[in-house]
Amino acid sequence: MMGVALPSIRADLGLSTSSLQWVVSAYVLGYGGFVLLGGRASDLLGRRRMFLLWLTVFLLFSGLGGLATDGWMLVVARFVTGVAAAFMTPAGLSIITTTFAEGPQRNRALLVYAGIAAGGFSLGMVTGGLLTSIDWRWVFFAPVIMAALILAAAVRLVPRDTPATSAAGGYDLQGTLSLTGAMLLLVYSVVMLPDVSAGQTAATAAAGVALLVLFVTIERRSRTPLLRLGLLRSAPLLRANLGALLLLAGFFGFQFIAVLYLQEFRGWSELQTGLALMILGLDAILAPTLTPVLVRRFGNGRVIVAGLALSAVAYALFLRVGADWTYAAMLPTFLLLSTAFALAYGPLTIAATDGVAEHEQGVAGGVLTTSFQFGAALGLAVVTAVVVGRSGTDGAGLDAFRTALLVPLAAAALGILVTASGLRRRGTTSAPAEAVLERT
Template sequence: MVNYFLGVTMSKRDWGVLFVLCGAIFLEGIDVAMLNVALPAIRADLGMSTGGLQWVMSAYVLGYGGFMLLGGRAADLFGRRRMFVLWLTVFIAFSGLGGFASEPWMLIAARFVTGVAAAFMTPAGLSIITTSIEEGAKRDKALLIYSGTAAGGFSVGLVIGGLLTTVDWRLVFFAPVALAVVILVAALALVPKADAPERSGNRIDLAGAVSVTAAIVLLVLGVERAAGAPVVQTVATVAAGLLALALFAAIERKVKEPLVRLSILRDGRLLRGNLAAMLFAGAFAAFQFTVVLFLQELRGWSSLQASLAMLVIGIDVILAPTLTAKLVARFGNARVAVGGLAAAALGYAAFLPVAPDWTYAAMLPSFLLIGLAFSLAYGPLTIAATEGVPEADQGLAGGLFYTAFQFGTALGLAVATTANVALGGSSMLDGLRGALVVPVAMAVLAAVIAVPGARSRREAVAVA
């Protein structure tokens, strides 16, 4: 078993496919990260209010999270390569339009459509890997490289965004376009066309698609806006989302060709992987949000300085396909994921004693532990969310996974913001310390959810 990864060889075709799809997930990561850094410059240039500025991010989140399940199923029904290429083209067009925006509404609209494009493109890309590379050691290796590239794109994007913003914030939109064009050309040449679905009819469950998209949009909107909206409005939005979700479940039980086979949710491995991924994403979003406030507003660091400080978290780009690969071969996905989630909890907890005079050396252990956590948790959770799923449902499995990730991000940000506002009355530091409890709690809960899988031999031990 020690040679589980070391002895794995991948064909040129496999490497070509992986190159394209790693480029796409890297693109999605840097696109979001660069925009985070550019927000202050955008507000100054377009004269946006704080509420309007939040909608630049919220529009993308709503498009991405709301349409992810539909995007995953569309890949299964209409062809993964076709959906990937089509929506990558849409991504290119509207990312570029965002760079030409002269009014806030133009930018917000462009970000929403870009999010929708990512919602179709991302699960299609993941399902191309899981259907074109055979399950087992070879696919696990590919997914670990893929997940490391995804997280690395976000880390690198923070720094690139800071550099580009110092020149012109519009470059933050134009740079992804240039990269996306290269990926599109490579996709047309390297991704095989033989991924056409075997199903006949290829009909979308329209009622299911409308109800689940409405449910996810309402739930994400309610959670994300919770900190700044009246309680009654938040409760009403979330209640409407839950009602739409119940309607969706009722539709899926009766429709002949459901958008989501509800039986897929009975797979304990998949369910635990998605719940743990949701909490893992939420914990990191809450931590990053709080640390950026600490570094920039309390310590007075520039956005570029803050980005460089957290760059070390990107060590997962190196560790995921090397260290994690060996650990998965020895101990299995579930046990490695639990170790990563525990490392995340320790990393977040190490930041709890934060003080105004903290040096970078005091912060570094937290950043290193979180980078290690991403290395150990992200890839194995991705594998757990797709392993054992029939090929015809791989797009759906990818959609579920990324929906969980996106919803978790919105949840983590909302809870951390609420804690910061509620506890920050006496001092900014008290609010930040209160918000830092959120990622610790979410990471611990994620580890607890993942533990049963680590105890199961079927899930914990990789089969060579």
């Protein structure tokens, strides 16, 4: 919901452009930096416990963001809500994957989950526009109300689980610190890409990679590793996570371009922008209804490739964007993109958690969430850098938008190549569709 609210936040709090960027980046930094730790914590300390605890933290600090009277208060609130999401999201996903047995039943549950999540991505921008037209602070207060309702329901409905606190060897503190430091530095390098020199970006990225190497070394020697390295040797899981990264990189990069075009270039209001993008919310309907039928008929892999292919077509159509485009001219891209996201998001979630032992579902969910979040940050950072680099003294123009659109288009094309390679490995088969679904 932040996307369309940022101009109003800047005007009310008197923030500079660089300070405003941290309203988004602080959340991404907290989320991306701690999500793998959050996934492991849910496996070790209890999924229900982590979900309820960090949902409460999310609720409190989202409310604090709405009460902020200065930029630093808002940035701190956003960072802590990002950390809360980093612990809460993999816990929530692993509650689903451990409640339902692997196979068609879990797949159906995950597709419903993915439909709601996909709707959140798309409807968030629409809702943000509607709330900002009232007061930008409602962008923070509305999640407080939603989180309170979820918390009340979760206390009664989420099943209790047994924390693995008796695991021999402790909690791999060295691995935790090195991985968290690595993720923070790598995400920081990405989110700051448009605003710092290439040398500074290279330095922070190199430090992050060095900590990542240290983490791998520690995990190889640890009796109770934070992340079992064998999990990362699975080619299907790697393809699913890379596909997830590229899907979100393209989707968030495109959303940013669309908002700039509608608000900054065309002069549309937050409410008009939100209503224009409302059609993207169709994925919340398509994901739990159309996608399961297609997955049962054609298999997970083919549906993922089809979704990424549709997103590539959607981005390519928007390359013709004009100064006086009607909404009818934009509509094909929005319709294709909502369908593409509905087809790819859920099956990628299934593929990234299939075949993973129950005691590692939290970690698998954390890895997937990292891929989603890092992809969103990367797509946003690269698109921002292109728009800024191509903008003139009067701001971003059509040439800047068209050049930036090549970024999500390239991400979709790479996603097709990565995920389609799994289809080639499997080869053609005459197995029944349900059996294909079981293997995916």
